Amino acid sequence: MNTRNAPGALRELQSACPDVEISTEPAVLESHGLDWTRFRDPAPLAVAFPRKLEDVQALVRHACGAGLAIVPSGGRTGLSGGAVAAGGELVVSFDRMRQMLEFDPVDASIRVEAGMTTGAVQEFAAANDLYYPVSFASEGTSQIGGNIATNAGGIRVLRHGLTRERVTGLKVVTGTGAVLECNRGLIKNASGYDLRHLFIGSEGTLGLIVEATLRLERRPPPGKVMLLGLTGLDALMNVFSDLRRTVALSAFEFLTDKALAHVCAGHELSRPLETECPLYVVAEFDCPGDEAEEAALASFERGVERGWLADGIIAQSAAQNAELWRYREGISESITALRPYKNDLSVRISRVPEFLQRMDALVAEIASDYEVVWYGHIGDGNLHMNIIGPEGLGPDEFEARCHEISNRTYALTEEMGGSISAEHGLGLLKSPWLGRARSAAEIEAMRAIKRVFDPAGILNPGKLFPNDG
Amino acid sequence: MNTRNAPGALRELQSACPDVEISTEPAVLESHGLDWTRFRDPAPLAVAFPRKLEDVQALVRHACGAGLAIVPSGGRTGLSGGAVAAGGELVVSFDRMRQMLEFDPVDASIRVEAGMTTGAVQEFAAANDLYYPVSFASEGTSQIGGNIATNAGGIRVLRHGLTRERVTGLKVVTGTGAVLECNRGLIKNASGYDLRHLFIGSEGTLGLIVEATLRLERRPPPGKVMLLGLTGLDALMNVFSDLRRTVALSAFEFLTDKALAHVCAGHELSRPLETECPLYVVAEFDCPGDEAEEAALASFERGVERGWLADGIIAQSAAQNAELWRYREGISESITALRPYKNDLSVRISRVPEFLQRMDALVAEIASDYEVVWYGHIGDGNLHMNIIGPEGLGPDEFEARCHEISNRTYALTEEMGGSISAEHGLGLLKSPWLGRARSAAEIEAMRAIKRVFDPAGILNPGKLFPNDG
Known part of the structure; x- marks a missing residue:
């Protein structure tokens, strides 16, 4: 997909989906073509703002027939480029699907549209004397659909688990426009493969999440x-x-x-x-x-x-x-202006000290002029590495050197049985290293599963899987 | 597969897997050809007792080439016939793979072979001042591999969740003999599709679970x-x-x-x-x-x-x-001798009273001479229905009448957005009603996923999916 045929592709899209708000305003293309990663220039074909399930289906069906790539888009607070549209894709934003659909006080659960922010869910829970524990710095902007697509974690995982543990139901539009209603809010359901968990953490490559049922908790003690x-x-x-x-x-x-x-x-x-x-x-x-x-x-x-x-x-x-x-x-936030190269790694909890020691030695060896800022969630084995280059270094050289650090880092996480991404996902930035996180047999199975739900390969291409496959 | 060519099939199996203990003792065929359901006669070709991963691979590779059906077998305490071998299948038992492989006190996790019993895991945890919360009546006999294959629940789900929530790593042999190591014990891992959750609850139809890493908990207060x-x-x-x-x-x-x-x-x-x-x-x-x-x-x-x-x-x-x-x-246990027709249903918690009322009316209408014994886990929306026929009723007539009750029951769970199996799985007994629990689009996706991991269709045929598909 490129943008040379953009006017034609756009006209076809608009005539196929006359009821859907589709924007090509430069400011909108700019804002909705990027997430919080800053290593690409935004260049989507257009940004669509569906208001209901049927709008999403119409967009996907057209894109599937036309071979038009779709980038599902939430609050765009991701740090791996999962929501970047830099190659003439259609961005499908959930900004107009933010409603609370149902609250069940006996089940202590809510059903929401994918565009509701994490913070709004937390506030709704608190107003009803309940608790939504998923919490992280960007919660005011990030959307539930994006949280689910990346299985967002944050600071309460130690006690309350990841977003995965909260989702009891999921409504999804697959790459053919089919609608799947996964698990329908049940706590116990042993009736075949739990497709819900395939979509959680799939980074928009298997389907677009339009609705979720979330389990709330009893409010914890102070x-x-x-x-x-x-x-x-x-x-x-x-x-x-x-x-x-x-x-x-x-x-x-x-x-x-x-x-x-x-x-x-x-x-x-x-x-x-x-x-x-x-x-x-x-x-x-x-x-x-x-x-x-x-x-x-x-x-x-x-x-x-x-x-x-x-x-x-x-x-x-x-x-x-x-x-x-x-x-x-x-x-x-305090280091954003320094444009750090961010990395999000995990190992088993017991291996955290050895990992930190070996990483320190590694960075000292290959980038002693760089500053490395570490922080993270020890109780989950999850470490955030932020590399800040010396002043005056050009962006291309910085990126090349960081690429080298990543190569060595991911070899180390592989050796130590860890993961190249704990909670940010692989997106565009880490997809080239998928083979450092997963075996060839696993990747083969993942690609086959991708073909089941997205046979035309239109959903978030280049994300999660390396482009060469 | 039938048993007419049994001697030839058996010789080929034994010569392909000379190092694996394979039994055709009538008592072993009898004991390992059935689970706690009692509606079929056991008739496996043989029962294999692998001692290590490579044994399992050898068995699966041979079966894959020979088109020999495999029934993965744990503690055989299942109630849906998931471990029944009634048609000349090869039963692969994990009775010789019961070892504790690793205990990590910092991670509070253990790695065990699939044949370790649930009770042994609980005892190991308690001996180390930790807690394994999955608990149910058959825990002394049931095995971890089987627990994972059915996503076992029990009486502590309300607080501690299902078996799914305990599994941080899985080693699986797929239907081609490939080995997948899923998630490797990590708490946070956002590096592509979480295949682990596909195998959890797959009832032996996607792969044989040989090893699991389980998260233990801090011991709860008295x-x-x-x-x-x-x-x-x-x-x-x-x-x-x-x-x-x-x-x-x-x-x-x-x-x-x-x-x-x-x-x-x-x-x-x-x-x-x-x-x-x-x-x-x-x-x-x-x-x-x-x-x-x-x-x-x-x-x-x-x-x-x-x-x-x-x-x-x-x-x-x-x-x-x-x-x-x-x-x-x-x-x-107290009703086992009465050979009840057992059913395991779920609805959303808030719908439990309506469901019980409607079920009572339904049974009164079509089987007023039957006794219905209800119990279950209200906090999870999970109800166990046990139907006891009047004395003197022949088994065929009883089964036929229960089949009719099931038809009506599953129509009701479908109407009320519930599930035809909460925690026992579909197995052999409920697979004909898969369409009452899942949509056509979901079943199509499930069948496609089955083909990814078991292209020859040798893993637990007739279980989970209806045989007509």
């Missing part, structure tokens, strides 16, 4: 946040294990001294602790009464005695909880 | 069990909602007066309450201190005041917890 200063990497798993045994942890996030420096500078925050440490942890635990706080303090004291911890602070109010969270949640 | 006598069906959801709001429920199971009569007679138990009620509930909640017990008692008193509850008892020791559980857990 939480309390601690910020801990660690003496070094060796202490990390000890602190995690001790705290996990002692209290009901709902988050355990780490950041390095470099990450802390960026977030303090970027958000004009004062340093949270007097002691400077190489590593910090932001942890939250259930605190229904004094007992839990005392237990957490005892764990802290053990950590100090054993030489794991150098300093720490525990919040005394909900406002202080939020203040301490800013040191972790604000990192990503 | 639980306390209540047995409640309800005034009627109308009270059921009110009692559930009030109790769920009040305490941290880990189980909420119901049984009818008829179910209670059977369990008391079958296990020589005295009636638990003085008052006779139409409906009973066995509920368990976290009880770390007096506060939770007081809250549960307050909920009970509200139930009495509002006319929902007529009587109740709360356990005062771990031994009493176990005693109260017997009234629920012993039902299935």
